[in-house]
Amino acid sequence: MIGRWTTTLASLALAATVGLTGCAAIRHSQALDREQxxxxxxxxxxxxxxxxxxxxLAAMPPYRLTSRATGDGIEYAYADPRNCQCVYVGGPKEYAEYQRLTRERQLAQEQIWTYENPWTWGGPWW
Known part of the structure; x- marks a missing residue:
């Protein structure tokens, strides 16, 4: 009985570790993508x-684009304490360009999805 519980607990611990490692890898990939x-x-x-x-850097929220008012206007910052131990800083012009680039990527991904999934309005069963 104890052997079965030990095996079950070890399996659960392994599954949790693998799951959390996968989430960390996705977050790392997304952070690098955003930094680019x-x-x-x-x-x-x-x-x-x-x-x-x-x-x-430690006081800033990690992996989040934040804004703050300065004497010259608004400043945007993105803190990455893990990968590069750096902060990306920009103003309204850079932020507008960042939004444009992310919008273009989203549209490109939607076009790829539409091409790969050419369903009609009736769905796959139509």
Whole structure:
């Protein structure tokens, strides 16, 4: 009886580990993808190469594009504490370009999906 419980618990632990590893890999891939778009849009990468910058990086929400008001207008920042230990920073012009690039990619993905799934209005059973 104890052997069966041990096997069951080990199987559950293994499944949870594999599942969480898969989620982490997806998140890592999405973060790298987003960083490529930010760089292409003109955001500048600022490394957290000093103790002060590392503290600021740790205080920011990771993998989220945030905005804040500055004296010159609005500044956008994206913190990546794991992959590059850096912050991507840009203004309204870079943010607008980032939105344009992500919209173009979404449309391209939808076109690929439409091409790969050529169902009519009646569905696959029609």
């Amino acid at each position: 778009f930010l760089a292409a849009a003109g955001f500048r990468m600022e490394l957290a190469d000093t103790a002060e910058r590392q503290q600021q």
